[in-house]
Amino acid sequence: GQQVQQSPTSLVLQEGENAELQCNFSTSLNSMQWFYQRPGGSLISVFYNPSGTKQSGRLTSTTVIKERRSSLHISSSQITDSGTYLCALRGSALGRLHFGAGTQLIVIP
């Protein structure tokens, strides 16, 4: 089965609302990374967060290893935040990067 599960699959917000994206994994964790992909675009690394909490502007990532989850919080969402957010984990230092299926975020005016 899939090692990395993301939820929700899609999310529609009004501008200004907050978003909470979840990433749950069934394997051990060496590293966790969040990516943003705009429609038709490349993946852009948003956070490299193997554990704990990191913040960058309106974005906050929290990874709790023993609970096997990582979250991405977007506060005061903007229309330009629309796109797909993917989490990816590496189970060991030399392991492959496993991606979740992504959460599609749509922010409307």
Add this chain to the structure above:
Amino acid sequence: ETAVFQTPNYHVTQVGNEVSFNCKQTLGHDTMYWYKQDSKKLLKIMFSYNNKQLIVNETVPRRFSPQSSDKAHLNLRIKSVEPEDSAVYLCASSFGISGNTLYFGEGSRLIVV
């Protein structure tokens, strides 16, 4: 600022033709990857190279073959494409095999008709 360059960005071809995608990174990384992203946005690794050495070769059809001339270049050749090869192919690079952060190119969309 883009530092992983892929060409072409878009390619339409017929079943049975050969296709090549090129990737170059200017970040000085020593590890490069090819991922396939299907219509459901799921990314799966196909190949990775570290210093021109193949280190990951997932179970992909034999018609796919990676080619690396140096650590800044990793091309992907597909001999005799099939309809199921239609996807976006993403090239990425990182420092080291366990690479802290991956940097991706814009992707190469392949449509097989």
